[in-house]
Amino acid sequence: MPSKSKEEVVQEFRVQSIQEATMRVIARKGMAAATMQEIAEEAGVAKGTIYLYFRDRDELVEKTFERAMGLLMEQVDEALDRETGIEEKIRSVMSAQLAFFSANREFFRLYLSLRMPEGSPQQQRRQKRTCQPQYRSHVQKLADVLSTAMERDEIRRVDPYRLALFIIEGSTAVILERLGEETSPDERADMEFITTLILDGIRKGSKS
């Protein structure tokens, strides 16, 4: 007997297609202007149907974010496990992030929207509880890698969390710029730019 009944499979499918529609609509209109009506139309269901699978709008957005963030984290973890040196690790994390955002532009806006909670204090509290921790643990993952490299004296000792923040937000800005351009330079070129910048800075005379 299969581990999932037919009903469960159908349910799973509905949940997934509603979440994908949510990402597309938020990508098009932004977080605040994405209405339940439009999400329902995008998913090809009635507005009421969404409420069979999600308690309310907040839960829909929250679960959608968690799902996408989970996918990104998987990619990053894989990239970190694959490489050994700090240079390769940084480069591969950046690449994973760029690839993921290019393939999921929809998610990118969701990601940016949720870093900055909006709405009533109550909504803010809820977003802080659920979405920010995921973002923080994303940053923390890179911070841990950097911290390890510092202990091994591969890189200079600085506040690892701040360094991770700087790297992630800086590279996010470059990725955002890329997505806005009609023709961007080669993906590898931008990754090289970021990695070199972080590792060697820009002062003339730094080695390599």
Next chain:
Amino acid sequence: MPSKSKEEVVQEFRVQSIQEATMRVIARKGMAAATMQEIAEEAGVAKGTIYLYFRDRDELVEKTFERAMGLLMEQVDEALDRETGIEEKIRSVMSAQLAFFSANREFFRLYLSLRMPEGSPQQQRRQKRTCQPQYRSHVQKLADVLSTAMERDEIRRVDPYRLALFIIEGSTAVILERLGEETSPDERADMEFITTLILDGIRKGSKS
């Protein structure tokens, strides 16, 4: 005779106090949740009064953003004129940004909200037309400084606009983190962190 009549002075004062109230409310509640009612209460006027000075909510937000952005640009320009070397210029721009955002936390949220247009396509087009150019010219200003330094061989030659983006967004992330902490390290320490990171990177063995 004075260049401004009494009525003009009163009008100027009203406009300014409404804009300041707008910044405070957006800082407290976020862009989407800042209502005209609350802005009016904060400014100590009736809701209708705001419409005597601004066509609609969009214009209010837009003008408020322009005003604050203008103040920030003034600070940055001043910092750039004051210093000569590239290292000092970068450090002073970062300091100006940090000081401005610390003193105007309200504006910081407005700044973050407007980088990411939301709302109907029409609203988005409008924000793109007015707010994004200001942000871009902010970035461009730093890019020009970096570009000049590259011509003088003070720093390595890379895409100056991307570099400026990386620096500004990276440092913004650190500033955001600072504002969220109860007790942050010394302001100078964080500025030194950013400047050193950019100029020398983090690889062990880079000079200085």
Next chain:
DNA sequence: TGCTTCACTGACCGCTCGTTCAGCGATCTG
């Protein structure tokens, strides 16, 4: 085939928010 079930629908409700405008009182004018 008639009955039951239930996932799904979309018209509807209550509410909030941006926007308007008739009216009010302070100030000016002759």
Next chain:
DNA sequence: CAGATCGCTGAACGAGCGGTCAGTGAAGCA
């Protein structure tokens, strides 16, 4: 001092939202 002027007010309005639920019809069952 009467009348005109005008900046300002806030109750009222309409649009549009999230959320609800009585109704529908296809599928399963007897």
